[in-house]
Amino acid sequence: MAAGARATPTRTPPRPSSPAPRTEAVVPQDWASSVTLVSSHPTPPVVVVCGPKNSGKSTFSRILLNALLPRNGKVAYLDTDVGQPEFALPGCISFHIVDEALEDLLNPTLREAERCYFFGDISSKRDPEAYLNCLFHLYDYFVGKYRCDENKMLPLIINTPGWVKGAGFDMLVEMLRYICPTIVVQIRITAQSKNLPDGMFWLDDEQTGPEMININAAFHDALNRSLLIQKDSCGMRERRLVEYLKQCFPSNISLSTNKELAYALASLPPYQVPFSDVTVVHLHCEVPAGEIWRSLNATIVGLAISNVSDASRSIPYCVGLGIIRGIDVQKGLLYVITPVPLERLQSVDLLQQGLIEIPTTLLQVRGCVSPYMSTNVLHKISERDLYAGDG
Numbered sequence: 001m002a003a004g005a006r007a008t009p010t011r012t013p014p015r016p017s018s019p020a021p022r023t024e025a026v027v028p029q030d031w032a033s034s035v036t037l038v039s040s041h042p043t044p045p046v047v048v049v050c051g052p053k054n055s056g057k058s059t060f061s062r063i064l065l066n067a068l069l070p071r072n073g074k075v076a077y078l079d080t081d082v083g084q085p086e087f088a089l090p091g092c093i094s095f096h097i098v099d100e101a102l103e104d105l106l107n108p109t110l111r112e113a114e115r116c117y118f119f120g121d122i123s124s125k126r127d128p129e130a131y132l133n134c135l136f137h138l139y140d141y142f143v144g145k146y147r148c149d150e151n152k153m154l155p156l157i158i159n160t161p162g163w164v165k166g167a168g169f170d171m172l173v174e175m176l177r178y179i180c181p182t183i184v185v186q187i188r189i190t191a192q193s194k195n196l197p198d199g200m201f202w203l204d205d206e207q208t209g210p211e212m213i214n215i216n217a218a219f220h221d222a223l224n225r226s227l228l229i230q231k232d233s234c235g236m237r238e239r240r241l242v243e244y245l246k247q248c249f250p251s252n253i254s255l256s257t258n259k260e261l262a263y264a265l266a267s268l269p270p271y272q273v274p275f276s277d278v279t280v281v282h283l284h285c286e287v288p289a290g291e292i293w294r295s296l297n298a299t300i301v302g303l304a305i306s307n308v309s310d311a312s313r314s315i316p317y318c319v320g321l322g323i324i325r326g327i328d329v330q331k332g333l334l335y336v337i338t339p340v341p342l343e344r345l346q347s348v349d350l351l352q353q354g355l356i357e358i359p360t361t362l363l364q365v366r367g368c369v370s371p372y373m374s375t376n377v378l379h380k381i382s383e384r385d386l387y388a389g390d391g
């Protein structure tokens with residue numbers, strides 16, 4: 001503006017109000033007819049839902065689950081996305097039995113797993129073999145419990161990750177070959193190059209495979225808005241962990257902000273675990289023997305049970321996650337915060353450390369000093385205790 005010129009007051013035109021966030025799933029015709037087809041299958045089917053990232057696999061799976069419930073009473077669900085789990089915690093691959101309709105068709109909800117393995121990372125990329133091993137064990141668990149007796153057969157939904165290119169595609173192929181589903185639902189988006197190949201891409205030509213259903217991503221609603229909203233995966237993981245950690249407290253305690261939760265966690269008496277009661281496994285890195293205990297400090301660990309009695313081939317399963325609140329190397333004790341009830345915790349003999357981190361929103365709170373969450377740690381550990389060598 002030139003000196004001396006007087007500014008003419010301008011009025012900002014009112015902004016068009018942004019549409020309210022969508023609260024209900026849109027069920028296009030092809031989705032509705034495939035849901036009807038699957039739910040009227042003569043025997044409880046094993047259904048794999050696949051397709052590229054953000055194409056609607058989770059939304060479709062929820063709609064399908066609700067449609068399968070009335071006839072079967074319960075529906076089994078294999079939660080395979082370690083980065084954006086449907087019911088489980090980040091880093092987990094889990095098997096669930098759902099016996100009530102899902103109310104929220106657009107958002108995942110935290111539910112207790114019937115069986116869970118802690119993979120310890122938010123992508124299967126780092127260790128595809130270990131990832132598939134967990135997945136196959138869960139599928140075997142399902143077959144052993146819910147497929148052998150004709151009267152107890154349950155349908156199973158397997159919602160697959162959206163990583164469908166390169167190594168992600170190879171893993172999907174292995175998954176489909178192992179599981180041999182009854183029905184495969186493939187969701188396709190308009191960007192053809194991002195889709196999976198047509199047909200039974202995981203089988204050799206001469207093999208006969210499952211029933212294939214192709215549907216299109218639900219693309220636009222009545223107001224022509226795109227339905228496929230990019231999800232905030234990182235935020236979702238943080239919120240899921242926050243929700244889980246709130247379970248450390250009775251539901252009548254108000255923990256409406258992360259700050260309140262951070263303070264509450266900092267003043268929660270932790271469980272005291274002797275080193276001799278647990279073995280530590282680092283899932284995705286190697287740690288020098290002398291640093292094993294210290295390396296756990298202020299990390300999230302999978303609390304696992306290794307002495308599995310039901311099958312000799314089984315791998316340690318996870319009963320929940322915990323925060324290692326502090327380590328006292330001299331006394332040989334570690335301090336754990338977890339919502340896992342004491343009676344379950346008593347069977348835990350393995351701490352699995354991966355790459356799942358404590359949400360920063362719980363660490364960066366005024367008065368709570370990272371990494372020990374608080375200056376007033378209940379079992380206050382001095383610098384000397386922490387760094388006096390244990391070998």
Ligand SMILES: Nc1ncnc2c1ncn2[C@@H]1O[C@H](COP(=O)(O)OP(=O)(O)OP(=O)(O)O)[C@@H](O)[C@H]1O
Nearest residue numbers: 025026053054055056057058059162218227228229
């Ligand atoms: N039928 C639908 N009605 C309303 N919203 C939808 C529908 N399908 C997908 N969306 C929206 O699009 C986004 C992606 O959907 P969804 O999470 O189901 O995809 P996804 O394929 O499981 O994603 P990812 O591969 O990342 O796990 C979500 O925000 C979801 O709410």
